[in-house]
Amino acid sequence: MKWTRVDLQKYEQAKEYIDTVIVPLAPFQIGALDATAKNADQYEILTLFARELEKELMGRIMLTPTYTYINSAERSEEAERLNQWTAHFNEQPFKQVLYISFDPSWRKIANDLEGEFIWLPTIPLKDAEPAAIKDMIRDQTMQTAELVKSFW
Template sequence: MKWTSVDLQKYNQAKEYIDTVIVPLAPFQIGALEASAKNADQYDILTLFARELEKELMGRIMLAPTYTYIVTAEKSEEVKRLNSWTDHFKKQPFKQVLYISFDPSWRKIANDLEGEFIWLPTASLKGAEPAAVKGIIRDQTMQTVELIKSFW
């Protein structure tokens, strides 16, 4: 289920079955064109990937809105904010709170998060044919689905 009014109504009727929330983490910056463009591309891919995860695990997960942060932000402050999100989610009650990102800087502080962190390695999809992009996203989705199931 996604963060839409229709899906939230469905969630409200089936709360006892939906025990996991997934929060995509996406860096944001405007400045150096190359770095900004890379972040924008990763945001698009992360959005596609998160939607594929939601489709694959529908009925078991809620896909939260993407948590967007400025690249240069102090990560300890972002951890505090994310931990407050985790606290909020666990009161709903979600048993599992999973954060997903292509940003490897989260790996260094993942133990400080009260939810679980899943780092996703990125593949350069720039210039790839749409069918190839879809295949790559699908492959990574299926691998991640197996990892998520291990939390259950």
């Protein structure tokens, strides 16, 4: 289920079956063109990936809006904010809170998160054909879906 009116109404009717929330994490910062473009590419791919993952696991997960943070922000401060999100989700009650990102800097503080962190290898967009990108996203979605299922 996605963060839409229609899906939220469905969630209200079936919340006893939806026990996992997935929060995409994406960096944002405007600066040098290459770094900014890389962040934009990651955001775009993460959004596509998260939607595919939601489709694959529909009926068990809630996909939240993307948590966006300044790339140069202190990760420990961001972890504190995410732990507040986790506390909120646990009150709903969701049994599993999963954070997903292409940003490897989260791996260093993953143990500080009260939810589980899943790092995703970056999918290169530059010069890739749309069909190849779609295939890469699909492959990564299937692998990640299996990982998510292991938390159940």
